Every structure is written in C-alpha cells, then in structure tokens.
Amino acid sequence: MIDINTLPEGWLDQEEADLLLKWAEKTKGPIVEIGSYKGRSAALLAGLNRWLICVDSWQDYEGQKGEEIYKTFLENTKGYLNIEPVRCRAEDWQPVESEFVYIDGDHSFEGTKAAIEKALQCHPKYIAGHDYYRTSDGLNVMKAFDQFFARPVAQAGKMAIFQL
Ligand SMILES: C[S@@+](CC[C@H](N)C(=O)[O-])C[C@H]1O[C@@H](n2cnc3c(N)ncnc32)[C@H](O)[C@@H]1O
Numbered sequence: 001m002i003d004i005n006t007l008p009e010g011w012l013d014q015e016e017a018d019l020l021l022k023w024a025e026k027t028k029g030p031i032v033e034i035g036s037y038k039g040r041s042a043a044l045l046a047g048l049n050r051w052l053i054c055v056d057s058w059q060d061y062e063g064q065k066g067e068e069i070y071k072t073f074l075e076n077t078k079g080y081l082n083i084e085p086v087r088c089r090a091e092d093w094q095p096v097e098s099e100f101v102y103i104d105g106d107h108s109f110e111g112t113k114a115a116i117e118k119a120l121q122c123h124p125k126y127i128a129g130h131d132y133y134r135t136s137d138g139l140n141v142m143k144a145f146d147q148f149f150a151r152p153v154a155q156a157g158k159m160a161i162f163q164l
Contacts, residue, residue, distance in 0.1 A: 008076040010040025016159035023161045027099035034090045034115050035105030039076035046080040057089045095121040104130040107137040112144035132160035
C-alpha cells in the first residue's frame with residue numbers, strides 16, 4: 001500500500017489507489033495511463049518499477065494553463081526514470097502492447113469511448129477506469145464502459161476494473 005498523502009495532488013483516494021495497484025500488480029510489462037494531469041496516479045503506478053507511458057494532451061484544464069500543468073507533472077515525476085510522458089490526445093496516440101491500461105482522460109461519452117477503443121488496441125488483460133459512477137460526468141464514463149463490458153470485475157469508490 002502506498003499512502004496517497006505522499007503523492008502529487010489530483011483525483012484518487014486511498015481505496016481507489018489500492019485497487020488500481022492491486023490489479024496492475026497482476027500484470028507484467030509496460031503500463032499505459034491515459035490522463036495524467038499533475039502525476040498523482042502516475043507516481044503511484046511508477047512505484048511498480050515498470051515502464052509507464054503517460055498519454056496526456058496537457059491542454060488547459062479546469063482553469064489552469066496546460067503548459068503549467070505539464071511543467072508540474074514533469075517536476076512531480078522527475079524522480080521516476082521509468083515514466084515516459086507522451087504529450088498528445090489519446091485519439092492521436094500510437095498504441096503499444098500493454099497488459100494494463102488505466103483511463104482517466106476525457107470524461108465525455110465520446111472521449112471515453114475513444115480512449116477505450118485505443119486501450120483495446122494495446123491488447124490489455126485489464127482496463128481500469130476512473131470516474132465510473134452514476135452522477136455528473138461519471139455517468140458519461142459509465143455509459144461508455146458499459147458499451148464494451150457487461151460489468152467491472154472489481155470496484156472501489158469511482159475506480160472500476162474491467163477484464164478482457
Ligand atoms: C482527471 S485528470 C487526470 C488525473 C490523474 N489521473 C490523477 O491521478 O491526478 C484528466 C487529464 O486528462 C487529460 N485529457 C483530457 N482529454 C484528453 C484526451 N483526449 N487525450 C489525452 N488526455 C486528455 C487532461 O489534460 C487531464 O490532465
């Protein structure tokens with residue numbers, strides 16, 4: 001278990017972080033994260049000492065300048081030599097083989113769907129999705145995942161794990 005209070009700011013609580021790590025640990029090889037922001041979940045996953053590809057457009061987000069967010073991400077993750085930031089939209093990213101893909105990017109229905117389609121091209125064993133819940137923009141995320149999967153194999157808070 002990693003204490004989330006030691007991680008950069010972002011959206012991930014302790015039970016969600018524990019679930020994400022637990023299922024990532026069932027896999028091997030490179031991990032892909034779509035949606036990294038300032039590096040909270042990236043720092044968590046990077047602790048597994050596997051290659052971590054962080055795909056994020058690092059555009060302006062929630063009233064903050066994309067350039068500033070990206071700088072903060074680089075600063076927050078500079079201690080992890082296993083992180084490879086890829087600054088582009090998930091839709092434009094060239095997928096790589098990965099057993100574990102974590103999606104926490106565009107929370108619209110279409111954006112989530114596009115991220116799932118991209119994740120499937122990595123041939124993962126599991127896809128994790130954040131903000132899988134019944135209110136607000138979580139509903140878009142949920143509807144998109146529900147188009148591909150009957151149900152999550154595990155869930156904690158707003159984190160859901162899907163098995164291929
Ligand atoms: C909720 S934040 C990610 C939070 C992060 N996982 C954490 O633990 O703090 C969503 C991120 O997705 C990125 N994003 C939004 N749309 C995207 C897209 N189409 N492709 C790639 N990244 C996207 C935003 O730039 C933002 O940094």
